[in-house]
Amino acid sequence: MPKRYKIAVIGGGQVGGITALMIAQRELGDAVVFDIPEKEGLAKGKTLDMMEMTPHYGTDVNLEGTSDFSQLKGSDVVIITAGVPRKPGMTREDLLNVNLKIITSVAENIKKHCPDAFNIVITNPLDAMIYAFYKLTGFPKNRVVGMAGALDTGRYRSFVAMETGYSVEDISAIVMGGHGPTMVPLPRLTTVGGIPLTEILPKEKIDAIVERTREAGTEIVKLLADGSAYFSPAASVLGMVESYLKDKKRIIPCSSFCEGEYGVNGYFIGVPTVIGAGGVEKILEIKLTPDEKEALKNTLEAVKKAVADTRL
Ligand code: A3D
Numbered sequence: 001m002p003k004r005y006k007i008a009v010i011g012g013g014q015v016g017g018i019t020a021l022m023i024a025q026r027e028l029g030d031a032v033v034f035d036i037p038e039k040e041g042l043a044k045g046k047t048l049d050m051m052e053m054t055p056h057y058g059t060d061v062n063l064e065g066t067s068d069f070s071q072l073k074g075s076d077v078v079i080i081t082a083g084v085p086r087k088p089g090m091t092r093e094d095l096l097n098v099n100l101k102i103i104t105s106v107a108e109n110i111k112k113h114c115p116d117a118f119n120i121v122i123t124n125p126l127d128a129m130i131y132a133f134y135k136l137t138g139f140p141k142n143r144v145v146g147m148a149g150a151l152d153t154g155r156y157r158s159f160v161a162m163e164t165g166y167s168v169e170d171i172s173a174i175v176m177g178g179h180g181p182t183m184v185p186l187p188r189l190t191t192v193g194g195i196p197l198t199e200i201l202p203k204e205k206i207d208a209i210v211e212r213t214r215e216a217g218t219e220i221v222k223l224l225a226d227g228s229a230y231f232s233p234a235a236s237v238l239g240m241v242e243s244y245l246k247d248k249k250r251i252i253p254c255s256s257f258c259e260g261e262y263g264v265n266g267y268f269i270g271v272p273t274v275i276g277a278g279g280v281e282k283i284l285e286i287k288l289t290p291d292e293k294e295a296l297k298n299t300l301e302a303v304k305k306a307v308a309d310t311r312l
Helices: 014-026 037-051 092-113 126-137 149-164 203-214 216-224 231-245 290-310
Strands: 006-010 030-034 063-066 077-080 118-121 144-146 250-259 265-276 279-283
Touching: 006 014, 006 092, 014 030, 014 037, 014 231, 030 037, 037 063, 077 092, 077 231, 092 126, 092 290, 118 126, 118 231, 126 144, 126 250, 126 265, 126 290, 144 265, 144 279, 149 203, 149 216, 149 231, 149 250, 149 265, 203 216, 231 250, 231 265, 250 279, 265 290
Parallel strands: 006 030, 006 077, 030 063, 077 118, 118 144
Antiparallel strands: 144 250, 250 265, 265 279
16 A cells, blocks of 8 residues: 655754755655654644645645654654754764763654654764664664764865866765764865866865865854754755655665774774665675775764764
8 A cells, every 4th residue: 555654853943944954845755743742843844844845845744743753653763963062162972971961862852753664863963873873772773864964064065066067966975984073075086077086177276175175064054153063964864764655775874883894893984875775785895996995984983982972
């Protein structure tokens, strides 16, 4: 029988709200937006407003806001955006203590009410929060994944498009590693319409793009002055959700649990990940140059430190 999917969005703030909006625009499924009791009105108000938007898109989806976890029962996908975002001058790690408490409560409740869902964590510091969610729920590794690489790669592709003037559609790239300044964009594997980027732009320009990508989140935090990016993070998670629900088997850089891949054991880190009906179906291992390997080792140290701070 044809099925209508149910997608739970935890946290109805900026990222959660825009994610629900995009789910409705793409008619991916019905969405339930969960927030704390003090923000239930916000979740209900935003989703009602979006319901009243659907005639303009011609999309038939049901959207609801709630502060009752039991309303999430039967969700196929859970997207976790609950948590405090950065303010200017803060690193993602500064959010650890407050967001760890939030993730702990979310994990307990998701385990109880949505034991079979595919879970995507967005809350920062991502490298630590995805690990915490995995440990606290005990869910299998194929059903827990972090959204970071999709966003970092999208940012990098935008900067390449801005610099070259060519269509963003034709820019294919990958950014690996942790979600922070140690991330590893890979210019060697970047192509523009099939042509290596290294043949299109001089080294200094590519280096500048790599640097800007590493600090892209901070660039937006400084400009907004009161929170972090939300449009591009929401768009980035949508591709992951769609690939899972439609079994598309897209290769998306995701924070996936590695057990030996790239020499990483027992940590989530950004790697090329195949997402299909089985969730995280496979991590693709590519041969890295010695410099790239070194950069990955460096980013793994940052991930390990963030994870150690969770004491889990
Ligand atoms: P914001 O607009 O403040 O929304 C967060 C929402 O979470 C608020 O509505 C809160 O009420 C809600 N919340 C707080 N505690 C709970 C709880 N226990 N259960 C459910 N909901 C709760 O922030 P935002 O949407 O801009 O950002 C959300 C998170 O995503 C932050 O931690 C950001 O740092 C993070 N983020 C990560 C990325 C990545 O690429 C990994 C990108 C953008 C944002």
